[in-house]
Amino acid sequence: MTTISTTKTIFSGFGGQGVLMMGYVLATSGMEEDKHVTYLPSYGAEVRGGTANCTVTVSDEPIASPVASFPDFAVLMNTPSLIKFESGVKSGGIVFLNRDLVDVRPKRRDIHVVSIPVNSIAKRLGNTRGANMVMIGAFVQKTGLVSLKSVIKSVKSIFQKKGTKIHKMNTLALKEGAAFVDGLLGS
Amino acid sequence: MAKQLMCGSHVIAEAATRAGCRFYAGYPITPQNELPEYMSRRFAQIEDATFVQAESELAAINMVMGASMAGVRAMTSSSSPGISLKQEGISYIAGMELPAVVVNIMRGGPGLGNIAPTQQDYFQATKGGGHGGYHTIVFAPHSGQELVTLTMKAFDLADAYRTPIILLGDGLMGQMMEPVIFPDPIDPATLPQKDWALDGARGRDSRLVASLHLDPVEMEEFNWKLARKYDAICERETEHExxxxxxxxxxxxxxxxxxxxxxxxxxxxxxxxxxxxxxxxxxxxxxxxxxxxxxxxxxxxxxxxxxxxxxxxxxxxxxxxxxxxxxxxxxxxxxxxxxxxxxxxxxxxxxxxxxxx
Amino acid sequence: MAKQIFKRPEALTEHIFHYCPGCGHSIIHRLIAEVIDELGIREKTVGVPPAGCAVLAYNYLDVDMGEAPHGRAMAVATGIKRARPHLVVFTYQGDGDIAAIGTAESVHAANRGERLTAIFVNNGVYGMTGGQMAPTTLVGQTTTTTPGGRLPLRDGFPLDLSQMLAVAAGSVYIERTSVTSPKHVLKTKKAIKKAFQMQMDDLGFALVEILSQCPTNWKLSPIEACRRVEDEVMKSYPLGVIKDTTQTSN
CATH class of the missing domain: 3.40.50.920 (Rossmann fold)
Known part of the structure; x- marks a missing residue:
């Protein structure tokens, strides 16, 4: 659990991994919990060529800057993202790595690492496009920024038009992500 | 109405629609492309609303000029280099005393600059921007919710003073998502009639909307009229926090x-x-x-x-x-x-x- | 009892034209007014005059008029027409306005098939500014900025905008006429009427290019100026229907 009132998270990966969606889900869930939130995507030429990242701030008070030079958390879905963002993460912060695609370990010793095989888990669930849902499930379970319940609710409303089958698959993926973190804590 | 998480460009577009804007013309430029995109979708749902992707920034502002002449609430948006191109039209709109809302999601400059958030266009926005010594009201929102209130207010003031208004944001304001709450939409039919609009000389004398005043005395009179209008705006509409x-x-x-x-x-x-x-x-x-x-x-x-x-x-x-x-x-x-x-x-x-x- | 056989069209004000003797603008203004009367559209017509000699067209035409910056008439007209589709909207533009500074607006209004009527007055010079070279100036023609005559590989070739706009899929009717003789004047009126009718029928973009005379800047008498249009200008810009999608080709 975090006790700081303003928390910044960077989500990063390549296009198609649902990186911006993860940020959007977190921001929406924060809003549902009546927290102050901002969501700032990378835009323009920066996103041409396949990389994507966004910054989400969740706070108990009005947010001054939506930019994160030193994020508390970083959710990194591929190796280039780790290379780009590792140095900026606040000392004592947490990086969440997609173990299936990040093939190097962080160099820093002053940050926590949560490494999750989100692609493998998603594949096992028969939902290969759900790796981002596995990750966000794990992320909120670990950080407690918002509740898993809020996330499940937000995801349902975001994908409202996609129907109940998608909703069930998303919920399962979110719960699996959370369960993976629980398993880490238990071990 | 419930809170919605929306990016600034979408917020402006939705607020404009709710303010009774029924004409939008624009041209793609980063970091505000989300605005025309939203407008194209939103206006497709409204029977008497028109979205035009213009061939240029010049055409876009001049289309807005035409729609405004016809009495319709009209808006265009762009980013710094595009706003430079629009200055011709903004000057004419000021000279013709037409209402119009112009959104500038600023980027770095001069020239092509970059698309990162800066405030490099303060001079351009506040000192006229185009030729002829006019002013535009300039709003500088600092949050998603303020984008809602100021966008809607911009249309009211533009009509009230028959003047172009600039909503001045930057890439961060345009791209950032924040929770916002929208007020109920205004029905354009309930807005005050414009007794200067060009809607056909049916049962009345024909009207003219023009900025040409060849006679120096007449030009001077007109410019003093503008000056008095600007004085009134300074007196009544100045806002700060x-x-x-x-x-x-x-x-x-x-x-x-x-x-x-x-x-x-x-x-x-x-x-x-x-x-x-x-x-x-x-x-x-x-x-x-x-x-x-x-x-x-x-x-x-x-x-x-x-x-x-x-x-x-x-x-x-x-x-x-x-x-x-x-x-x-x-x-x-x-x-x-x-x-x-x-x-x-x-x-x-x-x-x-x-x-x- | 005397029978009235000729009168001032209702769509024409009582202002006396400020145009030079022999200029084509006054004739064309009157033709537009007559057509507006005949179609019964005076109360729903909006005109967009140009920058140039005809900038004061609003003094003469008794319909709603809205000024446009130089070259932007088609964009302004697009805004008016799209905002109030029941209106009949026309632009009145010179060659510099429509085919130089406003080329982009012209091409794209035609390409979008804007339901507009464009009256394009081609006299081959910038009249009001004193007779500089226009995009339509003939090869070899002397103007104040081509003192030795227009040299194509230096000054560009004469631009045939009407042909260009005919290529645009959104244009439905384009005709070139002149006002050098009663016969041509009547043909021009017919063309203008058709171009308005096309808009009222919601078909697409319509344009009438009218070869006009500028005796003052050509430094010719009115009669000589008309003769020049017939003998020289028409050779580069032949009269006739350039495009008419309502006529099936045979």
């Missing part, structure tokens, strides 16, 4: 994104007992000069923080004259300062002038 200024020893003066960051800095300093405050102009033109000068009865040091290398600072200096010392801090390239950085600048200032108690 004061934040923790009552006992402050240093007042930060900042607008838009910079003000947002400065607010964070002020808050930090207050937590450690340092008395800083924020003066935030909401209208950049008219500039809240009187309120700022009044402030200097108690605050003798103003720190102007802008995301450029010093533009609004000139208006601040003119406003306060010798009544306070004006300092400046600028970031002109699109680097977004942290509240921490600004707090550091303020703290240094306090120690230098022995104000930290």
């Amino acid at each position: 004061s934040y923790l200024l009552d006992d402050a020893v240093v007042g930060v003066v900042a607008f838009g994104t910079a003000a947002r960051i400065a607010k964070g800095a002020v808050k930090r300093l207050r937590e450690s007992g340092l008395k800083a405050g924020l003066f935030r102009p909401i209208t950049l033109w008219p500039f809240p000069a009187k309120a700022l000068r009044t402030l200097t009865r108690t605050i003798k040091h103003l720190l102007v923080f802008e995301m450029n290398f010093g533009q609004m600072v000139e208006d601040v200096k003119v406003s306060v004259g010798e009544t306070a010392t004006v300092h400046f801090h600028g970031r002109p390239g699109g680097v977004v300062s942290t509240p921490h950085e600004i707090a550091g600048v303020i703290t240094k200032l306090m120690y230098r002038y022995n104000l930290a108690k």
Whole structure:
């Protein structure tokens, strides 16, 4: 659990991994919990060529800057993202790595690492496009920024038009992500 | 109505629609492409609303001019280089006394610059921008919710004063998502009739909308009329926000994104007992000069923080004259300062002038 | 009892034209007014005059008029028409306005098939500014900026905008006429009427290019100026229907 009132998270990966969606889900869930939130995507030429990242701030008070030079958390879905963002993460912060695609370990010793095989888990669930849902499930379970319940609710409303089958698959993926973190804590 | 998480460009587009805007013309340019895209979708749902992707920025502003002549609430949007192109039309719109809302989601400049958030177009927006010595009202929102209120208000003031209005944001304002709440939409049919609009001379004399005044006496009369209108706008429409200024020893003066960051800095300093405050102009033109000068009865040091290398600072200096010392801090390239950085600048200032108690 | 056989069209004001003797603008203004009367559209017509000699067209035409910056008439007209589709909207533009500074607006209004009527007055010079070279100036023609005559590989070739706009899929009717003789004047009126009718029938973009004379800047008498249009200008810009999608080709 975090006790700081303003928390910044960077989500990063390549296009198609649902990186911006993860940020959007977190921001929406924060809003549902009546927290102050901002969501700032990378835009323009920066996103041409396949990389994507966004910054989400969740706070108990009005947010001054939506930019994160030193994020508390970083959710990194591929190796280039780790290379780009590792140095900026606040000392004592947490990086969440997609173990299936990040093939190097962080160099820093002053940050926590949560490494999750989100692609493998998603594949096992028969939902290969759900790796981002596995990750966000794990992320909120670990950080407690918002509740898993809020996330499940937000995801349902975001994908409202996609129907109940998608909703069930998303919920399962979110719960699996959370369960993976629980398993880490238990071990 | 429930809170919605939306990016600034979408917020402006939705607020405009709710304000009764029924004509939009624009041309793609980053970082505001989300705005025309939203408009194209939104207007497709409204029978009497028109979206046109114009062949150029020039065409877009002139289409807005035409729609406004016809009496319809009209808007265009762009980013800095595109706004330069629109200046011809904005000058004519001012000269023809037509209402129009122009959104500038600023980027770095001059030239092509970059697409990062800056405030490099303060001069262009507040000093006319085009030829002929006119003014546009300039709104500088600093949050998603303020984008809603100021966009809607822009349409009302544009109609009331028959003047172009510029909504001045930056890439951060346009791209950032925040929760917002929208008021109920206005039905354009309920808006006051425009007795100057070109809608066909049925049962009345034919009308003319033009900015040509060949006779110097007539031109002079018209320009004095504009001047009186601008005086009235200054008198009635100047807006600003004061934040923790009552006992402050240093007042930060900042607008838009910079003000947002400065607010964070002020808050930090207050937590450690340092008395800083924020003066935030909401209208950049008219500039809240009187309120700022009044402030200097108690605050003798103003720190102007802008995301450029010093533009609004000139208006601040003119406003306060010798009544306070004006300092400046600028970031002109699109680097977004942290509240921490600004707090550091303020703290240094306090120690230098022995104000930290 | 005397029978009235000729009168001022209702769509024409009582203002006396300020145009030079022999100029084509006054004739064309009157033709537009007559057509507006005949179609019964005076109360729903909006005109967009140009920058140039005809900038004061609003003094003469008794319909709602809205000024446009130089070259932007088609964009302004697009805004008016799209905002109030029941209106009949026309632009009145010179060659510099429509085919130089406003080329982009012209091409794209035609390409979008804007339901507009464009009256394009081609006299081959910038008249009001004193007779400089226009995009339509003939090869070899002397103007104040081509003192030795227009040299194509230096000054560009004469631009046939009507042909260009005919290529645009959104244009439905384009005809070139002149006002050098009663016969041509009547043909021009017919063309103008058709171009308005096309808009009223919601078909697409319609344009009439009218070869006009500028005796003052050509430094010719009115009669000589008309003769020049017939003998020289028409050779480069032949009269006739350039495009008419309502006529099936045979």
